[in-house]
Amino acid sequence: MISFQVGEWVSGTSMEDERIRGYIEEIEASIDQATIRVIESDRQEAVGEIVRSRLRQLKKLPVESAQSVGELMDLIDLALATRDKEWFDDLSLRLIHIQQKEQNDTKNIQLGVV
Structure with missing residues (x-):
């Protein structure tokens, strides 16, 4: 099982089955869930919002050093x-x-x- 930390950038699927990318705000490992601040989603209304996801539905994103x-x-x-x-x-x-x-x-x- 992959270990996550608060503040890490992740992509995956929310509990509502929407594609998300954002950073972890809270982790509840005992119930296999995390709270994600969404910066990109296939549901535009989710951007900037907080969603819940199962940890097993998340993938760590590489830290990008150079951004536009x-x-x-x-x-x-x-x-x-x-x-x-x-x-x-x-x-x-x-x-x-x-x-x-x-x-x-x-x-x-x-x-x-x-």
Whole structure:
């Protein structure tokens, strides 16, 4: 059996049989269930909501180190909606680094530096 932790990113199926992707907010191992904050779903109304899933219906997602500005902005919105200051601060720093890198890359292209 795969071991999960609060805060891990997962994909799978909710108890209502909807495809979900999100992060674990709570685990109740004794009843094989987790509470997931949904960031993507085949049911649009579930996005941003909390759903329940059986642990055996979940799969861990790899941690992505490089994300686009658009993806980070979506996650920042979610961090604000969930009032998760630590996550918001982390995402904001990552966004600033990506934007600075893009600005430097653009300047280098304009100057002809490769």
